Amino acid sequence: MESQITFVLLSLCLLPIVFVLVNSRSFSIDYKNNCFQKDGKPFQYISGSIHYSRIPREYWKDRLLKMYMTGLNAIQVYVPWNFHETVQGVFNFAGDRDLEYFLNLANQTGLLVILRPGPYICAEWEMGGLPAWLLQKPNIILRSADTEYLKPASDWLAMLLTKMKPWLYQNGGNIISVQVENEYGSYFACDYNYMRHLHTLFRLFLGEDVILFTTDGNTDKEMICGTLEGLYATIDFGTDTNITAAFIRQRRFEPKGPLVNSEFYTGWLDHWGDKHASVDTVKVSKMLGEMLSMGASVNMYMFEGGTNFGYWNGKFRSVVTSYDYNAPLSEAGxxxxxxxxxxxxxxxxxxxxxxxxxxxxxxxxxxxxxxxxVSLLDTLSPQGPVRSQYPLTFEEIKQYYGFMLYRTTLPRNVPEPTPLISPLNGIHDRAYVSVNGVFQGLMERDTALVMNVTGQQGDQLDILVENMGRVNFGSYINDNKSLLGNLILGNDVLTDWSIYPLDIDTAVANGLLQVDHSGSAMEAGDGPMIYSGTLKSTGLAWDTFVKLNGWTKGQVWVNGVNLGRYWPQRGPQQTLYVPGPFLSATQPNNITVLELERAPSSELTMTFNELLSHEDIELFLNHSGWPVS
Known part of the structure; x- marks a missing residue:
């Protein structure tokens, strides 16, 4: 009893000391001296962007330590709304989504945090971080004062910002500033009422002391529509920009205070079918030095990009699985x-x-x-089909990601090749067409809206539709997925659809698609099909890269984890990164492949490489960001 009383008295004595320590912490803008102030002293941050949602939790500490040892004193972090609220009203902050654990690791490492909670983030992330369930409201105006959008966005922010408040620097945490929205000036709505509402909301839940800021591109229009009184205006630009001219533009909106480049581009993203993007190291170093010499605070975007695992890549032109970004830390860290x-x-x-x-x-x-x-796709819809006269969207069926199978029958004999047409560019995003299980070809958004089919009246017509990721930037983020509008065969509108939402990820995670569970294996063929195999344990669980020689396009799972899309024929990405934590050192590793177009005609093999063959090394280095030794 006496020891308990002593403990209580000591605790009470320490409380004023703790209060003084926390209360003495401050982070503010010194408008007189055009700088930030941290604890009353001038402060310049040198920051790098890192996305916890693109890196396995087991590697967060490693990446943060490397950033710290480079000399950074801060990191910049996006919070993807759809990563945490995939189902409306159900919030997930566990495992790889444990944001507070990530913030704590950064704090322990000695890194301050610039938080970017959106609600829209862009980031080449699926729908710019907005949850696809918003699209169940067909007339919703995203990123605006439309109440259909504002109500769920406000609910999300109320939950998130309440969780973040203890992590503010002045409250003893490491968050020094918080961005409101993201590059709003590039969006068509230019809705100041929306930005005012967000400003009020952020102040309500975070208080009056934290720095709230905006980030916009280096044009007058973007700065005009993206900035708001009471939010500190910052700018972003890369190595192709005149530094002085860019900061003069920021000064027109913020005559006093620190110069800030919130996104200084160390690299760039890759799209399927484009040449691998890169930014010259000499230019990055030279401009960084010039900005720091001017006293500017700089955040490098990206410092490590990571990987678009699963279905999380965004689409304007669809972004590749790797988010290596030609960044200072490679995709593998x-x-x-x-x-x-x-x-x-x-x-x-x-x-x-x-x-x-x-x-x-x-x-x-x-x-x-x-x-x-090992499997055909129509067995992967355990709840069975949804019947509809006309096609329904992914969003209407609440299948937000992945694949859906649309099935009907041919309304008449078509002995000669007959056009199957999507007249309103309604393929979102790729459709794989089979008749009686025989692959006929594919249709693709914007590029291939007509193909020929043959068959007899009553033959089964299957259309497997792939969601390649929703638009993440610009005016078209209301990006529904499916057969949008009717398909026409010759002069006939196709009707009476059975629509199968395919739950491939759950089937893979539950081990239902391994060879042992499906009887005798079948021969490979064209069209969508699932394949599986086993990587034997070696006593090691180290990083590796998988290459699918001869395969065309699809997805790969390792031990139930969706690595993302492969598409070597379109490129530029030729390998998929497999983090060591996804592998077992002691148990066989289950490998599952969904090939959508054409498997290899000879051996059905895939290779796990530390490095690729000599003829692929240059391409691999370009992809991975590794220095050439």
């Missing part, structure tokens, strides 16, 4: 020449932490495995 060059620049402006840079994560070449065909 490995230091590059660009990182070392940036560290050399930072040394001129602040003390670099003493000690070695953490090494690259270990890699291992596990060799090749053989796959067998």
């Amino acid at each position: 490995d230091p590059t020449d660009k990182l070392l060059a940036i560290r050399d620049v930072i040394k001129n402006f602040r003390d670099i932490p003493v000690g070695p840079m953490p090494p690259a994560t270990p890699k291992f070449a596990y060799g090749f495995i053989t796959l067998q065909k």
Whole structure:
């Protein structure tokens, strides 16, 4: 009893000390001296963007430590709304979604945080971070004062900002500033009432002391529509921009206060079918040094991009699975020449932490495995089909990601090749067409809206529709998925559809698509089909890269985890990153492949490589961001 009383008295004595320590923490804008102030002293942040949603939880600490050892004193973090509220009203902050654990790791590492909670984030992320269930309201105006949007957005922010308030710097945490919306000036709505509402909401839940800011592109229109009185206006630009002209533009909206480049582009993203994007290291280093010499605070976008696992990539032109971004840390979190060059620049402006840079994560070449065909797709809709005279959208059926199978019958004999047409560009995004289980070809949004089919009246017509990721930027983020509008065969409108929402991910995660569960394996063929195999345990669970020689387009799962899309024939990405934590060192690893077009005509193999063959090394280095030794 006496010891308990002593403990209570000591605790009460310590409370004033803790209060004083927290109360002495401040982060503010010094308009007189055109800088930030941290605890009453001038402060310049040197930050890098990192997306916890694109990196396995097991690697968060490794990536943060590498950023700290480069000399960064802050990180910039997006919070994707749809990553945490996939189903309306159900919030998930567990496992790889544990934002507070991530913030705590950053705090322990010595990194301040610039938080970007949206509600819209862009980030080349699916629908710019907005949840697809918003599209159940067909006339909704996203990112506006439309109450159909504002009510769920406000509910989300009320929950998230309440959770974030204890992490503000002045409350003892490490969040020094919070962005309101994201590059709003690039959006057509230009709705100041919407921005005023967000401003009020952020102040209500975060208080009056935290710095709230906006970020917009380097044009007058974007700065005019994206900024609001009471929100500190910052700008973003890359190495192709005149620094002085860009900061003069910021000064027109913020005559006093710190110069801030909130997104200084160290690299760029890749789209399927484009050449791999890169930004010259010398240019990045030179401009970074110039901005820091001017006293500007800079955030480098990206410092590590990571991976668009599963279905999380955005689409304007569809973004590849890798979000390597030609960043200072590669997709696999490995230091590059660009990182070392940036560290050399930072040394001129602040003390670099003493000690070695953490090494690259270990890699291992596990060799090749053989796959067998194990399943047709129409068995993967356990709840059965939805019947409809005309096609329904993914959103109407509440199947927001992945694939749906649309099935009907041919209304008449079509002995000669007959056009199957999507007259209103209604293929969102790719449709794989079969008649009586025989693959006929594919249709694709914007590019292939007509194909020929043949068959007899009553033959089964299957259309497998793939969602390639919703538009994440611009005026068309209301991006519904499905057969939008009717399909026409010759002169006949196709009707009487059976629509199967395919739950492939659950089937894979539950081990239902392995060879042992499906009897004898079938021969490979064209068209959508699932294949599986096993990677034997080796006593190691190290990072690797999978290459699918001879395969065309599809998805890969390792032990139930969706690695994302492969599409080597379109490129530029040729490999899929497999983080070591996804593998088992002691148990066989289940590998599942959904091939959508054409499997290899000879051996059904895939290879797990530490590095690729000599003829692929240059392409691989371009993809991964590794320095050439």
